[in-house]
Amino acid sequence: MSHAIFDAHLIRRYDINGPRYTSYPTADRFRDGDWTQEYATALAAADGRALSLYLHVPFCATICFYCACNKINTANSRRADAYVQRLIHEMELQSKMIEGTQTVEQLHFGGGTPTFLSDDQFSRIFDALDTHFLLGSGNARDFSVEIDPRNVAAERIEHLTGLGINRLSIGVQDFDPDVQKAVNRVQSIEETSYVIDAARSNGVRSVNIDLINGLPRQTPGRFERTLERVLELQPDRLSLYSYAHLPQRFKTQRQINAAELPTAETKLALLELAVEMLADADYVYVGMDHFAKQSDSLITARNDGTLHRNFQGYTTHGHCNLLGLGVSSIGKVGRVYVQNAKSLADYYEAIDSKRLACSRGIVASTEDLVVGEVIQDLMCCDAVDFASFRERAGCDFQNYFAYAWPKVLDLQQHGLIQLDEDALRVTGRGRFLLRNICMAFDPWLRAAGERFSRAI
Numbered sequence: 130m131s132h133a134i135f136d137a138h139l140i141r142r143y144d145i146n147g148p149r150y151t152s153y154p155t156a157d158r159f160r161d162g163d164w165t166q167e168y169a170t171a172l173a174a175a176d177g178r179a180l181s182l183y184l185h186v187p188f189c190a191t192i193c194f195y196c197a198c199n200k201i202n203t204a205n206s207r208r209a210d211a212y213v214q215r216l217i218h219e220m221e222l223q224s225k226m227i228e229g230t231q232t233v234e235q236l237h238f239g240g241g242t243p244t245f246l247s248d249d250q251f252s253r254i255f256d257a258l259d260t261h262f263l264l265g266s267g268n269a270r271d272f273s274v275e276i277d278p279r280n281v282a283a284e285r286i287e288h289l290t291g292l293g294i295n296r297l298s299i300g301v302q303d304f305d306p307d308v309q310k311a312v313n314r315v316q317s318i319e320e321t322s323y324v325i326d327a328a329r330s331n332g333v334r335s336v337n338i339d340l341i342n343g344l345p346r347q348t349p350g351r352f353e354r355t356l357e358r359v360l361e362l363q364p365d366r367l368s369l370y371s372y373a374h375l376p377q378r379f380k381t382q383r384q385i386n387a388a389e390l391p392t393a394e395t396k397l398a399l400l401e402l403a404v405e406m407l408a409d410a411d412y413v414y415v416g417m418d419h420f421a422k423q424s425d426s427l428i429t430a431r432n433d434g435t436l437h438r439n440f441q442g443y444t445t446h447g448h449c450n451l452l453g454l455g456v457s458s459i460g461k462v463g464r465v466y467v468q469n470a471k472s473l474a475d476y477y478e479a480i481d482s483k484r485l486a487c488s489r490g491i492v493a494s495t496e497d498l499v500v501g502e503v504i505q506d507l508m509c510c511d512a513v514d515f516a517s518f519r520e521r522a523g524c525d526f527q528n529y530f531a532y533a534w535p536k537v538l539d540l541q542q543h544g545l546i547q548l549d550e551d552a553l554r555v556t557g558r559g560r561f562l563l564r565n566i567c568m569a570f571d572p573w574l575r576a577a578g579e580r581f582s583r584a585i
Contacts, residue, residue, distance in 0.1 A: 133404075133560040133561060134556075134560070135561060136561075137397055139543060139544070140400075140562065141393075141397065143545075143562050147574075148564065148574075151438060151439055152439065152440060152461065152466060153493075153497060153505075156468065158573060160490065160491060161488065162490070167465050167467070167492060168465055168487050168490065169485070172227050172462055175229075175231065177229060179233070179450075180231045180232065180452055181233070181234065181237075181441070181444075181452070182236045182262070183239060183451065183452070183459070184216065184236070184243075185241065185456055185469075186240045186242065187212075187473070188240070188245040188246075189201065189241055194314075194382060195344060196381055197378075198239075199241070199456065199457040199471055201473065209246055209247070211477070212473075213253055215476065216454055218483075219485070220257050220261045220262070221257075222480070223454070224262055231262075231263065231450070232264075233264050236264075236271070236293075237272075237273045238274040243275050243276075244274070244277050244280055245280075248288045255293065270295065271295065272294050272296065273294065273298060275300065276298065277300060278299060278323070279320055286327040287327070296333065297328050299325070299336065299339065300339045303341065303344055303355050304317075304321075304354070304358050305351040305354065308344050308346045321338075321362065335425070338359055338368070339368045340367065340369050341372050342370065342399045342403065343372035344372055345386060345389035345390050345391075349395070349399060356403060360407075366421045366427065367412060369403055370418050404561075414560065415436075416438075416443060416509065416560070416563055417442075417508070436510070437509060439451060440459050440461075450463070453468070456470065456472070456473055456486075457470070457471045464492050464497075465490065466490055467487040467489070468489040470486045499521065502521060503567075504570065508567065512555065513553045533570050533572075536569035540565075540566055544558050545558060545559030546559055
C-alpha cells in the first residue's frame with residue numbers, strides 16, 4: 130500500500146461534495162416506507178454471521194452548534210427512562226427474528242450523548258443485551274461508547290468497564306477556548322485527561338479522540354496547540370473530521386457565525402498541519418479521516434486485507450451483520466438496509482405497538498453489491514484486483530465500468546490512481562482523495578451535491 134502524500138494542489142482541484150461511503154447504497158438512496166417484512170426476512174435468513182450492534186442515545190444536556198447528528202436537547206434525565214424501556218423492547222423484537230445463536234462481537238453506543246444515561250440505565254441495557262443476545266468475550270470483543278468528559282467521573286468509567294466496555298471514543302473537536310465558545314462546547318484538557326487516565330487504569334484497551342477541522346475561529350496556530358495537547362494524551366486512534374457547514378439542513382448550525390469560519394485555504398492548511406504532526410508522532414493514516422498507532426488492530430487489518438468500512442467507520446468487524454437499535458439507527462443484514470424512525474414519537478409508537486420501527490430502507494441490487502465491493506476495496510485496500518473482480522462480477526473491470534472510464538482516466542492523468550494490467554491502485558497522492566476516486570464508480574450520484582459534505 131502506498132504511503133499517503135499530501136498534495137495541496139490536487140486536493141484543491143478535487144474538493145467537491147460527495148458521500149462518505151459508510152455504506153453502499155448510500156443512506157440518501159433509502160426509500161421511505163415500512164421495511165419490517167424485508168428486514169424480518171433477512172434476519173430469519175441470516176447466515177450465522179456474528180453481530181455488530183449500534184445503540185443510539187439521542188439526548189444531550191447541551192447542544193454543540195456544529196453537530197449534524199440526530200439529537201434531543203433536554204436537561205431532564207428522566208426522559209431517558211422511557212427511552213431505555215423502548216430500547217429493551219426493541220432488543221426483544223429483533224432477537225426473536227434471528228434464527229440460531231450469533232455472537233455479538235461489536236457493540237457501540239453513539240449519540241447524542243450516550244453518557245447522558247445513568248449507571249442504572251446502562252446496567253439495565255446490558256442486562257437486556259445479555260438476555261436477548263450472546264455477548265462476545267475475550268480479545269475479539271469490541272464494546273465501545275462515546276464519552277463526553279464534561280459529565281463523566283472516574284466511577285462512571287469503572288462502572289462501564291465492569292459492564293464490558295473496552296473502548297472509548299472521546300469528543301474533543303478543539304481545545305482552544307475561543308473555538309469552544311463559538312461552537313458551544315467548553316471542555317478543558319484537564320477533564321479530558323482525567324477521563325483517559327481513568328479509562329486506562331480500568332483496563333480500557335483503546336481510546337479514540339475526535340477532532341474537527343474547519344470550525345469557527347480556528348487558525349493554524351490555535352489548531353497546532355490543540356494537536357500538541359491531544360498528542361500528549363497519546364490516544365490509540367484519532368479521527369479528524371471535516372466540518373460541513375449546512376445550516377439549511379441542520380438548525381443548530383445556524384448559531385454559528387459563518388463569517389468566523391476559516392477560508393478554504395486556511396482549512397486546507399489546518400489539514401496539512403494535522404497530517405504532518407500526526408505523521409511525526411508515528412500515527413499511521415488508515416484512510417478518510419482516521420489515524421492510528423502502528424500497533425493498532427486497524428493497521429494490522431489494513432495490512433492483511435481484512436479492514437472494512439461501515440456506519441461505524443473503519444472496523445475489523447466487517448463480516449458482521451449490523452443491527453441498529455434506537456431512534457434513527459441503521460441496520461444492515463444481508464442485502465437489506467433499514468433505518469429506524471427519526472422522531473422519538475414515531476419510534477415509540479412503533480415499539481409500543483410491538484413492531485419494528487423501520488421507516489426507511491433499501492434492498493441492494495446485484496449492481497449495488499458489485500459497486501459496493503469496489504468501493505470497499507478502494508477505501509480499505511487502496512486497490513482493486515482485476516482477476517478477483519472478474520471472478521465476483523463475471524465481467525472484465527473496464528467493460529463493466531465503461532460509463533466511468535473517462536473519469537478513471539482523469540484520475541490516472543492527475544496521479545490519483547495507477548492502472549496496471551492486473552489492478553487499479555491508489556497512489557500516495559490519491560489516498561487523501563479516496564472519496565473522489567470512489568465517486569467515479571458510483572452510478573447513482575446526482576449533479577446536486579448539497580446533500581453531502583465536501584471531500585476535504
